[in-house]
Amino acid sequence: MRLRVKLFAFLTRYRVGDAHRENLSSGTPFEVDLPEGATLADLLRALQVPDEEVKMTFVNGLAQPEDWQLKDGDEVGIFPPIAGG
Amino acid sequence: MWLIRVNMTDLTSSVGPLPDAYQHLGGRGMTSTIVAKEVPPLCHPLGPNNKLVFAPGIVTGTPAPTSARVSAGAKSPLTGGIKESNGGSSWAADLADMQVRALVVEGQAKKNGKFWGLHLLWDAAASQPKVEFFDASEHAGKDLFEVFPKVYAKFGDKISISGCGVSGEYGYGNAGIVYNDPAKGPTRYSGRGGLGSVMGSKGLKLIVLSREGTPGVPITDEALFDQGRKKMIDALRTHDITKPKGALNTYGTAVLINIMNEAGGLPTRNFSSGRFEGAAKTAGEAIFEGNKQRLGKELYNHACSPGCIIQCSNTWHNPDGTEAASCVEYESDWALGANCGIDSLDDIATMVKLCNGYGLDTIETGATIGVIMEAGVIPFGDSQGAINLIHEMGKGTPLGRILGGGTGFAGKAYGMTRVPAVKGQGMPAYEPRAVKGIGITYATSTMGADHTAGYTIAPEILGVSGKQDPLTPEGKAALSRGFQAATAFIDTSGHCLFIAFAVLDIASGMEGMVEECNGVLGTQWTTADIGRVGAEVLKAERAFNEAAGLGKETDRIPEFMRTEPLPPHNQVFDVSDEALDSVYAEL
Ligand code: SF4
Numbered sequence: 001m002r003l004r005v006k007l008f009a010f011l012t013r014y015r016v017g018d019a020h021r022e023n024l025s026s027g028t029p030f031e032v033d034l035p036e037g038a039t040l041a042d043l044l045r046a047l048q049v050p051d052e053e054v055k056m057t058f059v060n061g062l063a064q065p066e067d068w069q070l071k072d073g074d075e076v077g078i079f080p081p082i083a084g085g
Numbered sequence: 086m087w088l089i090r091v092n093m094t095d096l097t098s099s100v101g102p103l104p105d106a107y108q109h110l111g112g113r114g115m116t117s118t119i120v121a122k123e124v125p126p127l128c129h130p131l132g133p134n135n136k137l138v139f140a141p142g143i144v145t146g147t148p149a150p151t152s153a154r155v156s157a158g159a160k161s162p163l164t165g166g167i168k169e170s171n172g173g174s175s176w177a178a179d180l181a182d183m184q185v186r187a188l189v190v191e192g193q194a195k196k197n198g199k200f201w202g203l204h205l206l207w208d209a210a211a212s213q214p215k216v217e218f219f220d221a222s223e224h225a226g227k228d229l230f231e232v233f234p235k236v237y238a239k240f241g242d243k244i245s246i247s248g249c250g251v252s253g254e255y256g257y258g259n260a261g262i263v264y265n266d267p268a269k270g271p272t273r274y275s276g277r278g279g280l281g282s283v284m285g286s287k288g289l290k291l292i293v294l295s296r297e298g299t300p301g302v303p304i305t306d307e308a309l310f311d312q313g314r315k316k317m318i319d320a321l322r323t324h325d326i327t328k329p330k331g332a333l334n335t336y337g338t339a340v341l342i343n344i345m346n347e348a349g350g351l352p353t354r355n356f357s358s359g360r361f362e363g364a365a366k367t368a369g370e371a372i373f374e375g376n377k378q379r380l381g382k383e384l385y386n387h388a389c390s391p392g393c394i395i396q397c398s399n400t401w402h403n404p405d406g407t408e409a410a411s412c413v414e415y416e417s418d419w420a421l422g423a424n425c426g427i428d429s430l431d432d433i434a435t436m437v438k439l440c441n442g443y444g445l446d447t448i449e450t451g452a453t454i455g456v457i458m459e460a461g462v463i464p465f466g467d468s469q470g471a472i473n474l475i476h477e478m479g480k481g482t483p484l485g486r487i488l489g490g491g492t493g494f495a496g497k498a499y500g501m502t503r504v505p506a507v508k509g510q511g512m513p514a515y516e517p518r519a520v521k522g523i524g525i526t527y528a529t530s531t532m533g534a535d536h537t538a539g540y541t542i543a544p545e546i547l548g549v550s551g552k553q554d555p556l557t558p559e560g561k562a563a564l565s566r567g568f569q570a571a572t573a574f575i576d577t578s579g580h581c582l583f584i585a586f587a588v589l590d591i592a593s594g595m596e597g598m599v600e601e602c603n604g605v606l607g608t609q610w611t612t613a614d615i616g617r618v619g620a621e622v623l624k625a626e627r628a629f630n631e632a633a634g635l636g637k638e639t640d641r642i643p644e645f646m647r648t649e650p651l652p653p654h655n656q657v658f659d660v661s662d663e664a665l666d667s668v669y670a671e672l
Contacts, residue, residue, distance in 0.1 A: 008343050009336060009370055026370035027343050055325075056548050061349040061653055063552065077347040081325035083547050083586045084338030084369070084397075084415040085540060 001036055001072035003043065004029045010080045014049040027077075034070065041066040043076060055081040086186045086303075087214055091203060093287040094133060094192030098203075098216035103186050109606055111143035113169040114577035114622045115187050116158025120167055121625040123189075126632035130162035130279070131256050131286035133193035139180065139247075139292075140188070142579015146181025146302040149314050149601045150321055152579045153178040153390035155264070161278040163258035163449070163491050164508040164533040166630040170275035171537070171576055173390040174264030176245035179294040181579075182301050183207055183214045194288025200225045200254070202291035204240070207298045221290040226251060228442040228479075229263055229271035232291075237269055240293050246271075248291040250444015253281030255481050257489030258509065259449040260285065263441070266389060266398075272411050273389055276446035277535065278510065279491070302605065310604025313597040317584065318394065320594025324587035326549070327395045333583065334386050336369030337399035338415035341514070342423070343368045348546050348555060349653045350519030351419065352512070354426045354465045355455035356505045358652050359519045363428025367418055369399075375430060376402050395583055401434040410434035410441075416536075419514035420451020425458055426465030436468075436475055443479035445489075450475060452492040452511025460499035503645045508533035508635060517642055518651040518658050520545050522553070522561040522568075525660055529640045529668040530569065531626035537582055539569035543589060550589035558660040566668045570619035577622060578602055620672050627669055637666050 006029050007014060015024060024030060034046060040057050044050075044066070056063055058077040059070065070076070086103040110118055116138040128134035138158045145152050155177035161168035180188065183205060194201055202221035205214055224232045229250050236246050245265055252260035260281030261274040284290075304310050321327045332340050345351040346364035353361040365371060376384045379402045389398045389412070400411040413434055421427060421436040440447045454471050457463070463470030477485035487498045492511030496504030505512040510533030517524025522541030530538035541564050543549040553564065575582055578598055588594035592612075599610050610618065630636075646658040 006347070008347075009332065009340060012370075025365070025374060026368065027365035056344065056546075058347045061347060062556075063348070063546075063548075063554075077343075079344055079347075080332065081548075082332040082336070082340045082344060083326045083543070083549060083583075084333065084341035085537060085542075085583065 001034060001070070003032045003034060003070060004075045005032045005043070006077045008077065008079045009082055011049055011053065011078055014047055038070055039066065040064060040068045040070065040076070043070065049078065053080050055079055086184050088187045088189065089185055089214065089216060090189045090191060091216060092192045093190060093194045093201065093289060096194065096201070096218050100213055100215065107186065109608055110577065111145070111186065112140055112154065112156040112577045112579050113158070113171070113573060114618070115140035116156045116169050117167060117622050117626050119187060119189060120158045120160065121629040124160050126629055128160060130160045130165070131282060135160050135283055137190040137280065137283045137287065138187060140186060141177045141181035142577060143605055144601045145579035146178045147304060147310070147605060148392065149580070150318050151393045151395050151581045151584055153392055154579050154581055155180060156576060157262050157275040157280050159280055159283040160633065161280070162256070162282050163279040164510050166508060166533065166633055166635045167531055167626045168278035168280060169532065169576065170262070170277045170280050172262070172264050172273050172275040173393070173581055174245060174266065174273045175391050176247050176264040176294060178391055179245045179296045179299070182296060182299040183294065184300060184302065185214055190287055190289060193286065196288065198222065199288065200290035201288055202293060203289065204293045204295065206295040207300070209298050224290055225254060229444060230442045233265065233269060233271045236291060236293060240295065243296050245294045245296070246291060249281035249284040250442065251479060251481065252444040252489060253285030255486065255489060256282045256286060258282070258491035258494060259446050259453065259489050260444055261446045263444055266411060267387065270411065272441045274446065276448065278532065281444050304605050305607035306604045309600055313600025313604055316593045316597025317601060320587040320591040320597065321394055321584060324591060326586040327583065330385060333395055333397035336373050337386050337397055337412070338369070339372055339413060339418045340369035341415045342418060343370065344546060345515065348519065350516040350546065350555065351423050352505070352514060352516045353423045355424065355459040355503060356512070356516065359516050360653055361423035364423060366428045367422045367430055367433060371430060372399055372401055372413060379404055380406050393581065395581070397583060401430060410438040413437055416514050417447035417451070420448050421471065424451050424455040425471055427468045427471065429468055432468035432472070435472060439472065439475045439479065443475070445475070445478060448513050449491050449511045452505060453488050453495045456492055456496045456501055456504055457488065457499065459503060460501055504643060506534060507642065508639050510534045515542055516651060518646055518656045519654055520555040521558045521658070521660055522564050524642055524658050525561050525565040525665060525668060526569065528642050528665050529565065531623065531630050537572065539565045539572055540582070540585070541565055541568050543586065549586050556654060556656055558664060561660065562664040562667045566672060567616065569623060570616045573619035573622040574615045577618065623672060640665050
């Protein structure tokens with residue numbers, strides 16, 4: 001299945017292994033192919049984003065836990081701890 | 086410790102000891118207590134019977150980190166209710182170091198085009214502060230970026246300044262009180278609720294504080310204070326959000342743009358969608374990267390006020406590396422950006438700077454322009470048009486005065502039904518339909534639509550202090566109530582609200598805050614008292630509002646948010662009136 005993925009803030013540094021992604025700025029979507037049934041945790045592993053640096057993961061605009069099962073066409077946003085006001 | 090009263094009617098002042106009943110108050114607790122006690126709830130906010138109260142927080146002026154904050158309070162010309170508006174500046178610390186716990190401005194100078202300034206300084210011979218009046222008429226009608234350098238030239242470098250801009254002279258509902266930033270610019274604000282107009286209505290233009298010779302804040306129990314301070318510093322230095330080169334220090338508050346957009350809760354084009362296609366271009370990350378490109382190096386943020394170790398205040402730079410605006414906060418960035426369909430950081434920065442120069446609240450300004458764009462006066466996305474409208478406000482033209490009245494006022498003038506305001510105050514940068522808890526805070530806060538009054542965004546969006554589903558109304562009344570009470574305590578303590586991100590997650594930091602307060606005051610509060618002390622402040626504010634005619638009927642979200650589903654989640658604001666009423670009924 002194919003996902004549209006966005007990394008934000010500090011996490012943009014984990015665009016490893018894909019020359020196309022290296023210059024992408026925060027929040028610019030890119031596509032990732034994963035086997036059917038993969039979870040958010042599988043996606044983080046595939047992107048080599050360390051678990052402990054991730055605070056919030058959104059699938060189609062809704063926050064979901066790491067064991068959330070993804071499906072083809074999902075939009076995923078991955079954030080480190082951030083805040084403001 | 087002193088309470089200073091200034092009477093603008095006869096240009097007299099009195100410096101007296103702080104009354105016993107006020108000994109344990111500071112910041113918002115002080116301003117709201119005095120306003121609730123002394124201001125007739127039905128008085129005209131711009132008349133002689135309103136009072137403008139300034140109070141540094143309990144630990145302001147001490148070495149407690151991130152605590153140079155001041156509360157300004159009065160009856161609000163925007164909402165008609167009580168108002169506390171918080172700002173960060175050396176002005177706060179200087180007032181505290183003069184041992185002034187409250188400065189109360191009363192009465193009204195005779196209007197003959199004259200504006201006055203106050204100069205507060207330490208009288209070493211008498212061992213107490215003293216007040217001098219000076220003629221500030223030459224600064225009337227001027228841009229604050231012109232005024233501030235002249236005031237520094239006259240009084241020297243060892244001063245702090247507060248004042249109102251032309252917006253406050255005109256009596257706008259949208260007029261903030263300005264304070265100096267660390268670079269002596271007029272960019273720090275008690276922005277919300279029109280307090281600048283309360284100041285202007287009194288014939289008062291400036292309050293200058295001289296820090297020379299001031300004795301500093303006495304601390305009752307040094308050991309306990311130090312213990313608390315260390316716990317607070319540890320919490321702020323270790324939490325990912327508040328630590329050096331952490332999220333706030335790197336990206337500033339505008340780091341929220343992307344996550345609010347992702348969650349479908351970034352109000353766009355006058356609250357007609359929760360997603361803005363230009364979000365990433367205006368986000369905190371874009372500010373960091375843009376500065377890096379234009380300056381040729383990474384730039385981390387600075388402190389708005391002395392002693393802040395979070396340091397979240399950014400500066401946006403022009404292509405030639407000169408300063409464009411300081412500071413482009415999340416709220417300003419959103420209000421003048423996504424909410425107006427504008428995606429150019431340069432244009433947003435231009436507007437922020439104009440607001441700072443005219444003394445306008447950026448949130449109210451952006452919320453107003455959003456409504457006016459929907460009314461068709463200018464199209465969404467027209468930044469030059471928006472810039473022109475801000476100039477109209479600054480010049481005091483008839484159109485400018487309609488806009489300066491605030492979001493609710495301008496909406497009425499144009500016959501609009503989609504007006505995002507509660508109690509007349511424009512909504513900040515979180516969509517109530519996509520984040521139910523913050524909608525409850527907007528509806529029920531004593532302040533009108535105010536995100537800082539009970540920032541449920543922390544658990545609903547950011548995963549700070551637990552995680553809660555933003556789309557469900559379940560349990561959110563209690564959540565908002567708890568946040569509103571804790572916030573009233575933090576606003577009383579003198580800490581910047583942003584310490585909450587760390588201390589909500591790190592229990593010892595929360596203890597540290599209470600120990601700092603106990604160390605200064607000699608009280609014996611525990612963390613269990615935070616909610617109680619905060620609730621007392623809220624109750625005083627609420628009683629004032631009810632007597633001013635702002636009862637629970639006004640604790641409501643605009644009708645269109647109940648009927649019009651918001652994309653992308655297609656939600657309406659589905660919190661029952663009973664749930665809204667329970668926030669204060671069960672306080
Ligand atoms: S955290 Fe930011 S807003 Fe708060 S005191 Fe520090 S610099 Fe100012």
